[in-house]
Amino acid sequence: MTVQLGIPQVLGNRPRFEGLRDRYGRVATDLRLSLTDKCNLRCSYCMPAEGLPWLVKDAVLTAAEIVRLVGIGVDSLGVRELRLTGGEPLVRADVVEIVAALRAAHPELPIALTTNAVGLDRKAAPLKAAGLTRINISLDTLHPETFAQLTRRPFFDRVLAGIEAADAAGLGPIKINSVLMRGINDDGAADLLAWCLERGYELRFIEQMPLDADHGWTREGMVTAAEVRELLGERFRLSPDPRARDGAPAERFEVRRQDTDEILGTVGIIASVTEPFCADCKRTRLTAEGKVMSCLFSHEEVDLRELLRSGASDAEIASRWQDAMWLKPRAHGMDHTGLGAADFVQPDRTMSAIGG
Numbered sequence: 057m058t059v060q061l062g063i064p065q066v067l068g069n070r071p072r073f074e075g076l077r078d079r080y081g082r083v084a085t086d087l088r089l090s091l092t093d094k095c096n097l098r099c100s101y102c103m104p105a106e107g108l109p110w111l112v113k114d115a116v117l118t119a120a121e122i123v124r125l126v127g128i129g130v131d132s133l134g135v136r137e138l139r140l141t142g143g144e145p146l147v148r149a150d151v152v153e154i155v156a157a158l159r160a161a162h163p164e165l166p167i168a169l170t171t172n173a174v175g176l177d178r179k180a181a182p183l184k185a186a187g188l189t190r191i192n193i194s195l196d197t198l199h200p201e202t203f204a205q206l207t208r209r210p211f212f213d214r215v216l217a218g219i220e221a222a223d224a225a226g227l228g229p230i231k232i233n234s235v236l237m238r239g240i241n242d243d244g245a246a247d248l249l250a251w252c253l254e255r256g257y258e259l260r261f262i263e264q265m266p267l268d269a270d271h272g273w274t275r276e277g278m279v280t281a282a283e284v285r286e287l288l289g290e291r292f293r294l295s296p297d298p299r300a301r302d303g304a305p306a307e308r309f310e311v312r313r314q315d316t317d318e319i320l321g322t323v324g325i326i327a328s329v330t331e332p333f334c335a336d337c338k339r340t341r342l343t344a345e346g347k348v349m350s351c352l353f354s355h356e357e358v359d360l361r362e363l364l365r366s367g368a369s370d371a372e373i374a375s376r377w378q379d380a381m382w383l384k385p386r387a388h389g390m391d392h393t394g395l396g397a398a399d400f401v402q403p404d405r406t407m408s409a410i411g412g
C-alpha cells in the first residue's frame with residue numbers, strides 16, 4: 057500500500073545538507089518529471105487493456121507549477137539534467153510551451169524527452185525549436201501486427217513517422233527503448249538492432265520490471281540481459297564500451313559484425329532486474345500530480361503540489377523535497393535489491409502513472 061508522507065511523518069531530525077542526498081550516500085542530480093499519466097498506447101507491460109482512470113485535470117501540475125518546481129530543483133537542489141516523461145508526454149497539449157518555458161529559465165540545462173512517438177511527426181520540429189535537447193523513443197518491434205499486439209493500438213506507422221521526424225529535426229542522438237517479451241517480440245531483437253545501426257540510432261533493450269497494471273510479471277518469464285546478449289550474439293559481436301557508465305541505467309556495448317573489426321555502433325542493455333544499478337542511482341522523480349518518488353519502486357510519496365498551492369516558499373518546498381530523498385530506499389523500494397524476491401511488493405502505481 058502506498059503511504060503519503062506529510063512533514064510531521066518525515067524524519068524531523070535529518071542532517072542539514074545541500075542537494076538531494078540520501079542515507080546511503082547517493083546524490084540525485086537527474087530529475088525525471090512526468091507531464092501526464094495519460095497515454096494513447098496500452099503496452100501490456102505497463103498499462104491494462106482497458107480502464108485505469110486518469111487523474112482529473114486539476115490534480116495535474118500546471119505548466120507554471122512545473123517550471124517553478126524545476127527551478128527549485130536546478131537553482132537550489134543541484135539538479136543537473138531533466139527528463140520529461142509520462143504516461144505519454146506528447147498527449148499534453150502544452151508540451152511545446154512547457155519545454156520553451158523551461159529552456160528560457162535554464163539556458164544550459166540538458167532537457168530530454170521519453171516518448172512513444174505517436175504524434176511526434178508534427179511535434180518534433182516545434183520541440184527542437186523550443187529548446188529540447190534530445191529524445192528517447194520506445195519501439196519494441198518492426199512488425200506492425202506485433203506492435204498492435206504489444207501496444208494494443210494500430211499506430212506502428214505513426215511511430216515510424218515520429219522517429220524520422222525527430223531525426224530530421226536534429227533531436228539526436230536518438231535512443232530507441234525496447235522491452236522484449238518472450239514469445240512475442242524476442243525473435244526480432246537482432247533485426248531491430250540492425251535497423252537501428254543502419255540509421256545511427258542507439259538501441260537499448262530494457263529488462264521488463266514488475267510495474268504492469270495486470271501484475272503479470274514473473275522473474276522466470278522475463279527476458280534477461282544475458283538472454284539479450286545471447287540473442288544478439290547470433291548475428292553480432294558485442295564488447296564493453298570503454299566510455300564511463302556514470303550511473304546510467306544502460307550498460308553499453310560496441311557492436312561489430314562477426315567477421316570484421318569495424319564498429320557498427322553501440323547497443324545498451326538496461327538490466328534493472330538481473331544486474332541492478334541502484335548503488336549508483338542519481339535519480340529523483342516527480343509524478344504528474346507533483347509527488348516526489350525517491351525510487352521507481354517507492355511505497356512512500358511526498359506531495360509537493362499541496363505545498364505549492366498553499367503558498368509555501370521555495371525554501372520550504374526544497375526542504376520537503378530533501379526530506380523525501382533522504383528516505384530513498386537502498387534499492388527496488390527496499391533495503392536490498394530483489395525484484396521478484398519474496399519480500400518485494402509491487403508498487404500500486406503502474407509505470408505509466410509513475411513516470412518511467
Ligand SMILES: Nc1nc2c(ncn2[C@@H]2O[C@H](COP(=O)(O)OP(=O)(O)OP(=O)(O)O)[C@@H](O)[C@H]2O)c(=O)[nH]1
Binds near residue numbers: 168192337339412
Ligand atoms: N530500475 C530503474 N530503471 C530505470 C530507472 N530510470 C530509467 N530506468 C529504465 O530505463 C529505461 C529507459 O529510460 P529513459 O527514459 O530512456 O532514460 P535513460 O536511459 O535514463 O536516459 P539516457 O540518459 O538517454 O540514457 C526506463 O524505461 C526504465 O525502464 C531507474 O531509476 N530505475
Ligand SMILES: C[S@@+](CC[C@H](N)C(=O)[O-])C[C@H]1O[C@@H](n2cnc3c(N)ncnc32)[C@H](O)[C@@H]1O
Binds near residue numbers: 102141263265268
Ligand atoms: C513509462 S514510458 C513513458 C514514456 C513514453 N510513453 C514511452 O513509452 O516512451 C517510459 C519507458 O518505460 C518503459 N517501460 C514501461 N513499462 C515497463 C516495465 N514494466 N518494465 C520496463 N520498462 C518499462 C517503456 O518501454 C518506455 O521506454
Ligand code: SF4
Binds near residue numbers: 096098142144194
Ligand atoms: S510504456 Fe509508454 S507508451 Fe506504453 S503504455 Fe506505458 S506510458 Fe504508454
Ligand code: SF4
Binds near residue numbers: 333338
Ligand atoms: S530501482 Fe530505485 S534505487 Fe534502483 S536505480 Fe531505480 S530508482 Fe534508483
